[in-house]
Amino acid sequence: MTNKQQKTRGNFSVKQNVSDYSLIVLGAFLQALSYVVFLAPYKIVPGGVYGISIVLHYVTKGVFSFFPEGLPMGATALCFNIPLLFLAMKKLGLSSGPKTIVTFLLISIFTDTLSYFLGDLPLVENDRFIACFYGGAILGLGVTCIFRAQSTSAGTDVLARVIANNSNMKVSNTIILLDSAIVMLGLVVFQDWAVPLYSWFTIFVYGKVVEMFQVENPNRAVFIVSRKTEEIKSLIVDKMGMRGTFLHGRGMYEGKEKEIIFTIAERKDLPRLKDEVKEIDPKAFVSTMHASKDSPPPGI
Numbered sequence: 573m574t575n576k577q578q579k580t581r582g583n584f585s586v587k588q589n590v591s592d593y594s595l596i597v598l599g600a601f602l603q604a605l606s607y608v609v610f611l612a613p614y615k616i617v618p619g620g621v622y623g624i625s626i627v628l629h630y631v632t633k634g635v636f637s638f639f640p641e642g643l644p645m646g647a648t649a650l651c652f653n654i655p656l657l658f659l660a661m662k663k664l665g666l667s668s669g670p671k672t673i674v675t676f677l678l679i680s681i682f683t684d685t686l687s688y689f690l691g692d693l694p695l696v697e698n699d700r701f702i703a704c705f706y707g708g709a710i711l712g713l714g715v716t717c718i719f720r721a722q723s724t725s726a727g728t729d730v731l732a733r734v735i736a737n738n739s740n741m742k743v744s745n746t747i748i749l750l751d752s753a754i755v756m757l758g759l760v761v762f763q764d765w766a767v768p769l770y771s772w773f774t775i776f777v778y779g780k781v782v783e784m785f786q787v788e789n790p791n792r793a794v795f796i797v798s799r800k801t802e803e804i805k806s807l808i809v810d811k812m813g814m815r816g817t818f819l820h821g822r823g824m825y826e827g828k829e830k831e832i833i834f835t836i837a838e839r840k841d842l843p844r845l846k847d848e849v850k851e852i853d854p855k856a857f858v859s860t861m862h863a864s865k866d867s868p869p870p871g872i
Contacts, residue, residue: 588843591721592671592721592722592723593671593674593721595717595718595720595721596671596674596675596678596717596718596721596723597678598714598717599675599713599714599715599716599717599718599720599721600675600678600679600682600714600718600725601678601682601714602710602711602713602714602717603622603679603682603683603710603711603714603715603718603725604646604679604682604683604685604686605682605686605710605714606706606707606708606710606711606714607622607626607645607683607707607711608645608683608686608687608690609686609690609694609695609707610694610695610703610704610706610707610710611626611703611704611707611711611774612626612629612645612687612692613692613693613694613695613703614694614700614703614704614770615630615758615762615764615767616700616703616704616707616767616770616771616774617754617755617757617758617767617768617771618707618708618711618751618771618774618775618778619728619750619751619752619754619755619771619775620727620728620729620751620754621649621652621653621656621726621727621728622645622649622683622727623751623754623755623757623758623771624648624649624652624754624757625643625645625646625648625649625652626645626758627754627757627758627761627762628642628643628648629642629643629644629645629648630642630761630762631761641691641692644683644684644687645683645684645687646679646680646681646682646683646684646687647680647684649676649679649680649683650676650677650680652727653676653680653725653726653727656726656727656728656730656731657669657672657673657676657726657730659730659731659734660672660726660730660733660734671721671722671723671724672723672724672725672726674723675718675721675723675724675725675726676725676726676727679725700766700770701770701773704770704771704773704774704777705773705774705777707774708773708774708775708776708777708778708781709777709778709781711774711778711781712777712778712779712780712781712782712784712785713781713785715778715782716781716782716785719782722841722843722844728747728750728751728754729747731750732746732747732750733746751775752772755767755768755771755772755775756768758771791836791837791838791839791862792836792837792838792839792842792860792861792862793834793835793836793860793861793862794833794834794835794836794837794842794845794858794859794860795819795832795833795834795858795859795860796832796833796834796835796849796856796857796858796859797821797830797832797833797856797857797858798833798849798852798853798855798856798857799830799853799855800852800853800856801818801831801833803852803853804833804849804852804853804856805833807845807848807849807852808833808835808845811848812841812844812845814835814836814837814841815835815836816833816834816835816836817833817834817835818831818832818833818834819831819832819833819834820832837860842860845858846858
């Protein structure tokens with residue numbers, strides 16, 4: 573690779589990082605805003621780590637002298653997210669580790685900062701429907717920003733992916749079950765059927781907003797043609813924790829036998845995969861297409 577190419581790639585990398593981390597800051601703030609201003613004041617439990625944190629925040633009011641207003645939601649969520657991050661890195665080979673750490677740290681900081689200044693007072697008095705609708709919409713926008721930055725906020729989706737990898741359940745179904753269990757925890761603690769009913773509506777709105785702005789299939793089928801197949805295999809399997817298979821082919825022009833690497837990659841992992849493949853073999857040909865990971869092809 574020439575100095576000019578290295579400089580161009582370096583400039584692109586800097587711009588990409590600035591863009592990604594700007595989206596992470598915005599997404600983290602929007603999520604924190606949703607929790608503090610719309611959801612927590614009405615005891616709406618939107619599933620996930622922050623759903624548990626909202627419940628614990630109210631349950632512990634007056635329990636601890638050092639936290640008379642209840643455990644801070646951001647710090648409580650952090651106590652769940654840190655072990656979940658380690659679980660993701662160990663079991664799933666999480667490739668967005670640094671961004672994920674920045675993401676859930678910022679969400680925690682923004683949440684507790686906003687809580688300190690705003691308290692538990694709702695933005696709109698006596699209108700839980702408005703709160704759960706706008707709370708879900710803003711939460712969805714925040715999550716979309718995080719996804720666009722190729723990051724994740726860890727959370728219960730990590731646990732869902734680990735459970736799904738060790739069972740025959742789909743990740744989406746596992747997430748629904750875990751979030752529903754957390755919502756029902758809100759019912760048990762608050763003894764109010766309005767809590768789960770409004771919480772499920774919030775989750776529905778949040779999901780629709782993410783779907784609206786994240787229309788692409790999160791999985792990609794990737795075909796890689798290269799002379800350095802063993803090095804690329806090591807990258808995919810050992811470094812990125814993914815799986816794949818070799819397809820045997822023959823070039824039409826020269827008629828030479830060659831091996832084609834086929835793998836399924838999540839959309840957020842695709843830029844890193846392409847960059848590292850190009851570093852191994854600048855002449856490598858990489859092609860992608862829509863895919864579903866529900867039933868991987870034989871040999872993967």
